Amino acid sequence: MISTSIFANSPCTIYFYNPETNINNFASLKVEFDKYLSSYGSFQFQPFSDSKSFEKFIAGRDDGVFLMSSWHFCQLKRKFPIDIQARLVGISKGKSTHEKILTSNNNIINIDLLKGKTVASSSNEDYTKNILIQMLGEEKRDIIDSIEILTVPKDIDALMAVGYGMADSALTTESSLAKLAAINPKQCDFLRTLARSKEILLPIVAVPEQSDENIELLLTIIEKMEAVLDGKKKLRMLGMDGWKRLGKLERKYLGE
Known part of the structure; x- marks a missing residue:
């Protein structure tokens, strides 16, 4: 049971941006999350479509609180x-982690043959190319840039695009x-695995260093979403099943 006896005069907000997902309808996402959050009090959801505006x-x-990809969180802390x-x-x-896998049609037998080719991805270009550099190494940057x-x-x-000939990988x-x-x-039989990434941490929720009771309450509401039927539906919109508190392993992935 979540106590909602503490409310701020102005809304407490989830600020959301994730370069790993290609969301076409931000208005719908905001409406759905605003409806869910408002049932707990003065809370709202604010999605962003590009990193510069978000930052x-x-x-x-x-x-x-800030809902973002773990990759973007690490980038922000450096910048x-x-x-x-x-x-x-x-x-x-x-x-709490997943791997990225680079696959191709059977005509692409090695990484060098990707030069000048098309790679399909549900993530934005900046994120996709950064992951490819992590997977393939700096020595393949000229190929990745092409x-x-x-x-x-x-x-x-992305996989279907390879099958239909719209992409090579x-x-x-x-x-x-x-x-x-x-x-x-x-179709799966015609795909060749070219490379695998290291384990990548799933999206994280971050809070200001100096958080207050309303932010802590919002964090609890987010953490318990999987226990509520409507909360589960909203989580699926973000491609997740639930949340957990960060442990030592997750903090290691974040370089903490």
Whole structure:
């Protein structure tokens, strides 16, 4: 049971930006989350479609929490003297991490043959190319710089794009490959695995270093979303099943 006896005069906000997902309808996402959060009090959801606007807006803010990719959180901590700390991490299929897998059609037998080709991804171009550099190494930067990124709505769409000849390769999660194997095993047989990433931490929720009771209450509401039917539905919109408090392993992934 979540106590909602403490409310701020002005709304306490979830500020959201995630370069790993390609969300087409931010208005719908905001409406759905605002409706859910408002049932607990003066809380709201504010999504952002680009990193520059998000970074500029949240600088120095202490009136909410920040829901973002773990990769972007680490980037922010390096770029700015920003006083926020990660408190929650997403869970999907019982894990707080996932791997990215680079697959291609069978004609691409090695990384060098990706030069000038098209890679499909549900993440934005900046994030996709950064992950490719982590996977393939700086020595392959000239190849990565030559790649064209085809941004698609969902992870599974990236794999389908390879099957339909719209892309030569796809950067996806392992779970999407498993899904393709279940719905279209023949297409899956024509894919070649070129590289795997290290484990990547799922999105995190961060709070200002100096948080207050309203922020702590909002954090609790987010943490307990999976225990509420409507909360589960909202989590699925973000591609997750739940949240957990960060442990030593998760903090290690964040370099803390």
